[in-house]
Amino acid sequence: MSQAQFDALIDADERIEPDDWMPDDYRKTLVRQIAQHAHSEIIGMQPEGEWIARAPSLHRKAILTAKVQDEAGHGMYLYGAAESLGVDRAELLDRLHNKTQKYSSIFNYATPEWADVGAIGWLVDGAAIANQVPLCRCSYGPYGRAMVRICKEESFHQRQGYQIMLTLSEGTPEQKAMAQRALDRWWWPSIMMFGPPDTESPNTARSMAWGIKRYTNDELRQQFVAATVPQVELLGLTVPDPDLVWNEERGQYDFSEPDWAEFATMVKGEGEIPNLRISTRRNAHTEGEWVREAAVAYAEKQQQRERVA
Amino acid sequence: MPADLLTHVLRQADRILVLSHRLAEWLTHAPELEEDMALANISLDLLGQARHLYTYAGELEGLGHDEDYFAYFRDAADFRNPLIVEQPNGDFAVTMVRQVLHDHAALLYWESMCSSTDQTLAALAARAVNETRFHLRHSTGWLIRLGDGTDESHRRAQAGLDTMWPFAGELLGADDEDDLRAAGLIGPRFDGGWRAAVGATVVEATLTMPPEPPTRSGGLEGDHSEHLAPMLEVMQDLARAHPGATW
Numbered sequence: 001m002s003q004a005q006f007d008a009l010i011d012a013d014e015r016i017e018p019d020d021w022m023p024d025d026y027r028k029t030l031v032r033q034i035a036q037h038a039h040s041e042i043i044g045m046q047p048e049g050e051w052i053a054r055a056p057s058l059h060r061k062a063i064l065t066a067k068v069q070d071e072a073g074h075g076m077y078l079y080g081a082a083e084s085l086g087v088d089r090a091e092l093l094d095r096l097h098n099k100t101q102k103y104s105s106i107f108n109y110a111t112p113e114w115a116d117v118g119a120i121g122w123l124v125d126g127a128a129i130a131n132q133v134p135l136c137r138c139s140y141g142p143y144g145r146a147m148v149r150i151c152k153e154e155s156f157h158q159r160q161g162y163q164i165m166l167t168l169s170e171g172t173p174e175q176k177a178m179a180q181r182a183l184d185r186w187w188w189p190s191i192m193m194f195g196p197p198d199t200e201s202p203n204t205a206r207s208m209a210w211g212i213k214r215y216t217n218d219e220l221r222q223q224f225v226a227a228t229v230p231q232v233e234l235l236g237l238t239v240p241d242p243d244l245v246w247n248e249e250r251g252q253y254d255f256s257e258p259d260w261a262e263f264a265t266m267v268k269g270e271g272e273i274p275n276l277r278i279s280t281r282r283n284a285h286t287e288g289e290w291v292r293e294a295a296v297a298y299a300e301k302q303q304q305r306e307r308v309a
Numbered sequence: 310m311p312a313d314l315l316t317h318v319l320r321q322a323d324r325i326l327v328l329s330h331r332l333a334e335w336l337t338h339a340p341e342l343e344e345d346m347a348l349a350n351i352s353l354d355l356l357g358q359a360r361h362l363y364t365y366a367g368e369l370e371g372l373g374h375d376e377d378y379f380a381y382f383r384d385a386a387d388f389r390n391p392l393i394v395e396q397p398n399g400d401f402a403v404t405m406v407r408q409v410l411h412d413h414a415a416l417l418y419w420e421s422m423c424s425s426t427d428q429t430l431a432a433l434a435a436r437a438v439n440e441t442r443f444h445l446r447h448s449t450g451w452l453i454r455l456g457d458g459t460d461e462s463h464r465r466a467q468a469g470l471d472t473m474w475p476f477a478g479e480l481l482g483a484d485d486e487d488d489l490r491a492a493g494l495i496g497p498r499f500d501g502g503w504r505a506a507v508g509a510t511v512v513e514a515t516l517t518m519p520p521e522p523p524t525r526s527g528g529l530e531g532d533h534s535e536h537l538a539p540m541l542e543v544m545q546d547l548a549r550a551h552p553g554a555t556w
């Protein structure tokens with residue numbers, strides 16, 4: 001295969017498969033994007049995982065455990081998709097642990113209250129869905145197919161999050177106030193999950209030409225706001241943006257500019273929470289090393305025994 | 310005083326809930342992603358079993374208590390779980406040893422409960438047997454790999470066995486349940502079957518069975534180690550801060 005064949009597949013909106021020829025930059029862009037996505041799935045287990053032990057009912061405990069387990073599975077599918085491009089999981093984990101690759105900065109926010117679990121499912125998984133549904137049509141086959149499986153589970157995550165917020169909003173005054181505080185904490189970080197404005201997103205055009213990306217950051221952000229504002233109204237809560245208003249002429253919401261300076265700080269991944277996220281991951285990996293070694297040693301012994309037998 | 314069926318059911322439910330909670334503590338700390346998933350899976354199965362048992366306990370008790378009452382609004386002294394499940398997780402070997410000791414007992418227990426004269430428990434047992442077989446495959450598979458893996462994993466697996474073994478006796482059930490047994494509500498004792506099954510796993514894992522019989526007990530009567538109360542404090546804190554709330 002050659003550049004011409006690659007271009008033809010892209011133009012015809014067909015899938016590129018692992019054995020197909022692809023430009024180096026296409027491969028690099030995908031590895032970076034898929035790895036960052038995989039890292040986000042497994043780091044994302046932490047803020048909610050902290051609440052499994054404290055979940056206020058057995059029903060919620062079960063649902064939250066299932067959700068965090070799903071996120072581990074998402075990480076595995078995605079590391080698998082990245083491996084099809086010729087890198088291995090251990091290497092990518094090393095890069096996460098030594099901070100040379102990033103994860104979504106949304107997981108650098110704290111989750112001090114139970115309602116944060118609701119807000120994360122509803123808003124963060126919701127924004128992730130808006131980002132990820134178009135990725136199901138990504139030109140790279142293994143990534144697109146992994147995203148189809150993931151998106152199915154993400155919609156359950158979003159529903160359970162909204163359900164938590166709904167129950168809190170209809171609950172005691174303390175519960176409703178807790179829900180509003182969580183919305184206040186997670187609204188802007190969720191809005192910023194779509195990335196910087198189009199005018200400052202240099203890679204968007206190329207990723208769109210390659211069929212990796214299907215909509216611009218600002219387009220996705222608009223869709224998200226349009227879908228979420230009516231849900232906030234149903235909850236009887238208030239969006240923490242006094243300038244949010246329906247613009248009849250544009251058929252869209254107008255809203256304030258997020259605090260991109262804060263976003264830049266969060267992306268840097270410095271401070272107490274990012275350090276905790278990485279050290280938790282790194283410790284799990286280091287402390288598990290003897291277990292992984294034992295599994296390898298045992299498998300080798302078994303092979304030897306079979307050869308002798 | 311002989312135990313009634315409610316006490317028996319709470320002993321099982323508490324054992325299973327506390328173990329489920331301990332396993333969930335591994336999430337995001339497991340040695341590899343596959344284990345995060347496997348341990349979460351087992352924790353979830355156990356949580357499902359515990360919820361059914363608590364709901365049934367509420368029916369037996371007849372005071373209108375639901376599953377969350379039993380989990381969130383009883384103090385440590387009201388819990389009737391065996392001490393082994395409340396012990397801290399330790400390293401992966403300690404946790405896997407506990408699972409092996411527990412899962413062998415749980416399988417024999419649920420098998421014996423399939424023919425309980427209590428329809429609810431017999432139906433629950435039929436489902437739990439299948440789940441427990443899968444849990445046992447997971448735990449014995451790991452203990453054998455650890456015991457027969459590297460020098461370090463062997464040493465840790467043996468240390469795990471030595472740590473957990475003293476607590477294993479309570480997994481065989483309580484001494485005050487003979488009336489329930491005579492009535493066919495619970496099955497016959499399975500001490501011999503359990504010793505043989507555990508012994509076989511220990512041998513395959515190239516480990517050495519501790520010479521002394523298990524000594525620690527009290528959990529089934531509500532006399533707990535120092536580890537249960539702090540665990541419950543974490544688990545119950547939020548629910549107790551909002552009594553009567555719906556989640």
Ligand SMILES: [Fe+2]
Nearest residue numbers: 041070071074
């Ligand atoms: Fe996910």
Ligand SMILES: [Fe+2]
Nearest residue numbers: 071125154157
């Ligand atoms: Fe999710």
